[in-house]
Amino acid sequence: xTAEIELRGARVRYGPLEALHGVHLPLPAGxxxxxxxxxxxxxxxxxxxxxxxxxLSSGQVLRHGYDITRTPAHDRARHGLCSVPDLRAVHPTxxxxxxxxxxxxxGDFAPAxxxxxxxxxxxxxxxxTLSGGEQRMVALSRAALSDARVVLVDEPxxxxxPPVAAATYTMLLSLAARSxxxxxxxxxxxPGLDGRTPVVVPVVVHQLxxxxxxxxxxxxxxxxx
Numbered sequence: 236x237t238a239e240i241e242l243r244g245a246r247v248r249y250g251p252l253e254a255l256h257g258v259h260l261p262l263p264a265g266x267x268x269x270x271x272x273x274x275x276x277x278x279x280x281x282x283x284x285x286x287x288x289x290x291l292s293s294g295q296v297l298r299h300g301y302d303i304t305r306t307p308a309h310d311r312a313r314h315g316l317c318s319v320p321d322l323r324a325v326h327p328t329x330x331x332x333x334x335x336x337x338x339x340x341x342g343d344f345a346p347a348x349x350x351x352x353x354x355x356x357x358x359x360x361x362x363x364t365l366s367g368g369e370q371r372m373v374a375l376s377r378a379a380l381s382d383a384r385v386v387l388v389d390e391p392x393x394x395x396x397p398p399v400a401a402a403t404y405t406m407l408l409s410l411a412a413r414s415x416x417x418x419x420x421x422x423x424x425x426p427g428l429d430g431r432t433p434v435v436v437p438v439v440v441h442q443l444x445x446x447x448x449x450x451x452x453x454x455x456x457x458x459x460x
Contacts (some may be wrong), residue, residue: 238261239264242284253292267411267436268439282418307310330360331354345412354372374455439451
């Protein structure tokens with residue numbers, strides 16, 4: 236399966252500490268890839284390396300086989316990469332409506348309100364005044380409204396109720412069904428992506444521990460033990 240985007244031999248350092256130790260991650264289109272691990276495992280750093288918000292100390296980021304290691308984050312975004320980090324994922328001084336307008340092509344953000352009806356009464360509020368779960372809905376709307384070919388999301392359901400989280404994962408699966416490479420970082424396999432129920436697209440798991448990949452395979456293989 237051809238990778239839409241890929242880390243190859245990626246190493247990332249934060250000062251004297253190395254957070255990724257030569258990680259290789261091929262991330263194919265039409266697939267939901269789960270980067271699984273505890274805090275400090277390297278999963279968030281891997282997403283940041285793909286997005287271009289942290290530099291590699293060695294190794295490569297490849298897009299369709301071309302080296303984009305030195306391509307700035309804003310250029311990666313212009314070429315179809317949507318990144319939703321776990322923190323500071325909204326424009327806090329703008330209203331919810333303004334945040335959604337920025338995310339939507341042509342300013343039509345109606346699909347976001349279909350996905351997250353709870354945002355409707357919040358449209359005039361400044362995004363920085365919302366709760367964590369409400370901000371998460373605004374941030375995830377960026378992925379829902381985009382036509383990105385690569386979607387990177389760190390802990391999609393952070394602060395969300397179970398029904399809203401379920402709607403979010405359904406949305407991410409639908410993006411992969413439209414041939415996007417969807418990559419999510421999680422501490423544990425979320426319901427619906429754990430191999431116990433059928434899904435419309437392939438789901439691949441890479442488990443990270445202390446900056447290295449220790450398992451790669453299907454969710455059912457990981458949960459079987």
